[in-house]
Amino acid sequence: MRCMNPTGTSKKIKLVLLIKNFASMRLHQLSCTGLVIGILLFVYADGAYAQHKHLNDSIDYYNEVGKTKKARLLLDKALKGADEKEKARSYYLLGETEETEGYSSAALNAYRKSKNSSVQLSLPIITAKALRGEASVLISLGQYDSVQYYLDESLRLDASAENQLLNQLVTGRYWNSQNKYDQTLIAYQKALDQARALKNKKYIVMAMAGMAGVYFGQDKTMDRTRSVFEEANALIDSSRYANLLARNYGRLANVYMVMGKPDEAEKYLKRASVITDLSGNLPVRGYILSSLATLMAERGKFTEAIQYAEEPIRIKRELGQYRQLQNDLLNISEWYLTLKQYDQARQSIREGMATSTTLKDVVYLHYFYDRSARLDSITGDFKSAYTNLKKANIFKDSVFSLQRTKAVEEISRKYEAEQKEKVIAEKELVIQQQKYHQIVIIGTAAIIVLILVVILIVIRSRHSARLQSEKQKQDYLRLQTIVHTQEEVQQSIARDIHDGLVQVLGAAKMSLQAVNIDGDKKLIHHRIKEASQIMDQACNEARTISHQLLPYSLMKDGLVAALEELFAKSLANYHFNKSGDTSPIQEDICINIYRIAQELVNNIVKHAEAEQVNAEWVTGDEEWTLTISDNGKGFDVHSHPGVGLTNIQTRAELIGGVIKMDSQPGKGTWVQLAIAR
Numbered sequence: 001m002r003c004m005n006p007t008g009t010s011k012k013i014k015l016v017l018l019i020k021n022f023a024s025m026r027l028h029q030l031s032c033t034g035l036v037i038g039i040l041l042f043v044y045a046d047g048a049y050a051q052h053k054h055l056n057d058s059i060d061y062y063n064e065v066g067k068t069k070k071a072r073l074l075l076d077k078a079l080k081g082a083d084e085k086e087k088a089r090s091y092y093l094l095g096e097t098e099e100t101e102g103y104s105s106a107a108l109n110a111y112r113k114s115k116n117s118s119v120q121l122s123l124p125i126i127t128a129k130a131l132r133g134e135a136s137v138l139i140s141l142g143q144y145d146s147v148q149y150y151l152d153e154s155l156r157l158d159a160s161a162e163n164q165l166l167n168q169l170v171t172g173r174y175w176n177s178q179n180k181y182d183q184t185l186i187a188y189q190k191a192l193d194q195a196r197a198l199k200n201k202k203y204i205v206m207a208m209a210g211m212a213g214v215y216f217g218q219d220k221t222m223d224r225t226r227s228v229f230e231e232a233n234a235l236i237d238s239s240r241y242a243n244l245l246a247r248n249y250g251r252l253a254n255v256y257m258v259m260g261k262p263d264e265a266e267k268y269l270k271r272a273s274v275i276t277d278l279s280g281n282l283p284v285r286g287y288i289l290s291s292l293a294t295l296m297a298e299r300g301k302f303t304e305a306i307q308y309a310e311e312p313i314r315i316k317r318e319l320g321q322y323r324q325l326q327n328d329l330l331n332i333s334e335w336y337l338t339l340k341q342y343d344q345a346r347q348s349i350r351e352g353m354a355t356s357t358t359l360k361d362v363v364y365l366h367y368f369y370d371r372s373a374r375l376d377s378i379t380g381d382f383k384s385a386y387t388n389l390k391k392a393n394i395f396k397d398s399v400f401s402l403q404r405t406k407a408v409e410e411i412s413r414k415y416e417a418e419q420k421e422k423v424i425a426e427k428e429l430v431i432q433q434q435k436y437h438q439i440v441i442i443g444t445a446a447i448i449v450l451i452l453v454v455i456l457i458v459i460r461s462r463h464s465a466r467l468q469s470e471k472q473k474q475d476y477l478r479l480q481t482i483v484h485t486q487e488e489v490q491q492s493i494a495r496d497i498h499d500g501l502v503q504v505l506g507a508a509k510m511s512l513q514a515v516n517i518d519g520d521k522k523l524i525h526h527r528i529k530e531a532s533q534i535m536d537q538a539c540n541e542a543r544t545i546s547h548q549l550l551p552y553s554l555m556k557d558g559l560v561a562a563l564e565e566l567f568a569k570s571l572a573n574y575h576f577n578k579s580g581d582t583s584p585i586q587e588d589i590c591i592n593i594y595r596i597a598q599e600l601v602n603n604i605v606k607h608a609e610a611e612q613v614n615a616e617w618v619t620g621d622e623e624w625t626l627t628i629s630d631n632g633k634g635f636d637v638h639s640h641p642g643v644g645l646t647n648i649q650t651r652a653e654l655i656g657g658v659i660k661m662d663s664q665p666g667k668g669t670w671v672q673l674a675i676a677r
Contacts, residue, residue: 056086059093068100069280088117088126095133099140100243102283102319108137128158136170139177142323147174165194165203172210181214188214201235202244208232209248216255226255243284246275250288257295265295286315290328302335309335322355326364329355333371337378345375366395505538551594558582559590560617563597563626570601573612580619589675592651593626596673599648600628608632608669623677629670634663 055078062071075097078090091114098107115130135150151167151174168191175183188210195203212228219225229252236245249272256265269292276285293308309332316325329352336345349372356364369392376385434441512531554562560578567574585593597615604610610632618625645661652659655675663669 056089056093059090059097068097071097072101084117084121085123088114088121088123091117092126092130092133095130095137099133099137100283101281102286102315102321104137104140105320108134108141111137124157128154128163131157132163132167132170136173139170139173142177144174144177161194161198162200165191165198165200168194169203169206169210172207176210176214181218184214185211201237202241205232205235205241205244205248209251212251216251216258222255222259226252226259229255242275242279243281246272246279246281246288247284249275250284250291253291253295257291257298262295262299266292269295282315282319283321286312286319286321286324289315290324293328294331297331297335302338305335306332306339322359323361326352326355326359326361330364330367330371333368337371337375342375342379346372349375362395362398366392366398369395505534554590554594559585559593562590562594563615563617566594566597566601567613567615570605571613575612575614577614577616579617583619585624589655592655593624593673593675596648596651597626597628599644600671603644604628604630604632604669607635610668621677624675626673627671629668631668634665634667634669636665637661637663 055074059071059074059078062068062074071093075090075094079087079094091110095107095110095114098104098110111130111133115127115134118124118126118130131150131154135147135154138144138147138150147170151171155164155167168187172184172187172191175181175187188207192204192207192211195207208228209232212225212232215225215228216222229248233245233248233252236248249268253265253268253272256262256268269288272288273285273292276288289308290312293305293312296302296305296308309328313325313328313332316322316328329348333345333348333352336342336348349368352364352368353372356368369388373385373388373392376382376388512527551562551565553565560582564576567576601613604613608630610630613628613630615629616625616627618627649659652673652675657673657675660672660674661670
């Protein structure tokens with residue numbers, strides 16, 4: 001039965017405390033009768049406070065020895081009528097009780113109430129305990145994000161030796177849940193050292209059990225693991241810490257099962273079963289009975305295995321321990337199959353599927369669908385068997401990917417640890433060597449460093465000045481290039497408009513002015529037709545100027561078509577080869593590539609005197625390349641570049657491209673532009 005958590009202080013206790021305060025202030029004014037009444041009220045109020053403190057002390061004791069059923073009986077009473085301070089403590093004790101009995105969500109709620117109440121009342125010790133309890137429950141729930149923060153806050157509020165010890169135990173559980181076993185052992189070793197310093201046998205046993213749990217996964221012979229568990233069990237007072245002893249008996253039994261000693265394992269499990277039957281601790285009892293069921297199955301006693309497994313399945317349903325429930329359902333379904341109890345097997349498999357689906361656990365989903373396929377095959381439902389087998393294989397692939405990822409992470413972790421150890425060893429060696437030569441090295445190093453600093457400052461200053469000068473030159477050259485290019489473009493446009501478009505429009509104007517409205521109609525018609533033809537010529541001139549500014553084909557048909565048009569209009573003999581995909585290219589990149597090609601073609605036309613030009617456009621997986629070569633007269637590429645080449649280089653840099661050029665006098669010119677995709 002769960003305890004209800006009443007809120008607010010009892011009105012009766014508030015009244016008693018008020019009268020108590022009044023009595024203390026006005027006691028000297030009371031008559032003899034009033035004095036007697038005041039004394040009685042003092043005694044009653046102090047007795048109520050003492051009663052609640054005594055209740056909490058009793059609950060704390062029962063939780064300490066694992067008798068949570070008795071603690072729960074007192075909790076209802078403790079939470080009714082307690083003052084705020086004792087209520088904050090009672091909520092913490094309620095959290096401990098719920099956590100011990102496996103009710104993680106209820107425990108988390110109680111710890112948070114204790115924390116909120118103790119923060120308001122400025123009770124740092126209780127706040128620290130509540131934060132530690134909250135961290136412990138979050139680990140059980142698999143919610144790890146805030147665990148380290150809560151533990152750090154708990155230590156900040158309470159730096160006592162006992163709180164440090166308990167925080168190390170929780171830290172060990174945290175690292176173990178992350179499969180970081182080196183950190184786990186470090187935390188448990190610290191807890192063990194602190195527990196021995198405090199001479200607290202319970203905490204010594206808990207730390208040793210935590211360390212033995214890590215050894216269990218690494219100890220091939222199990223001798224070390226068994227030795228630690230046996231040493232820990234020898235320290236436990238069975239009458240006071242029965243549940244802790246039962247849990248360790250279960251762990252020791254697992255060790256004997258791995259060692260191939262089922263009789264020893266059964267002996268310890270049945271001892272633990274008797275203890276949990278008396279104590280009524282559900283999480284420990286569920287763990288012990290699950291282990292007994294597994295042992296019975298390994299010995300071929302499947303009916304007994306099922307009988308032992310049914311109770312832990314009920315317990316884990318009640319406690320909401322669904323991840324552990326998956327394994328029990330998988331085991332019992334196998335035992336039902338072995339005994340040919342197919343209906344019960346199917347029921348267990350379906351519950352397992354539903355649980356694993358909710359948890360999104362692909363490992364167990366693979367197992368349950370594979371088990372279901374086997375059951376369908378046995379019962380003759382081959383269509384359903386085929387469907388379930390396909391699903392099992394799908395989840396198997398997911399499991400493989402998950403395992404591969406974990407394996408990679410583990411290898412990476414080991415490699416990083418190895419590298420860290422190597423670096424530490426190297427540093428230690430360097431430190432040892434430095435101890436022998438410290439005085440000489442420090443003096444010499446200081447002088448050398450001073451000289452090097454001065455030299456470095458001078459070099460960097462000169463280098464910085466040189467870079468700045470070079471940058472200014474480059475910027476000035478680029479600016480000159482841009483201005484010169486703009487001026488050339490404007491002059492070219494002006495010439496084309498003046499020599500072409502303006503002349504044509506002037507001729508059209510003169511033709512229209514020569515029209516005499518009163519003259520011969522045929523002559524008028526002839527003049528208008530002549531003017532119309534001249535206007536058509538003007539339109540063509542305007543279109544030509546427009547194409548020089550930005551070809552229409554570049555916007556309409558893309559870069560390759562525009563390059564084809566450029567080569568066709570400008571060159572007499574050329575060959576243009578295209579390869580790769582024709583996916584669209586970003587507009588600003590297209591324009592700059594076209595302008596670079598236009599500049600190269602103009603140079604060929606103006607200077608190269610070439611008879612043949614070869615061009616190639618290649619669209620690769622990682623870059624675009626434009627290559628243009630001619631058999632013209634060439635030039636010396638090492639001489640100072642002209643404005644045109646500087647303009648080409650500037651445009652290439654703007655789009656993240658690289659220009660490569662090879663030319664010699666009399667041997668033609670080869671230019672390649674490469675742009676990363």
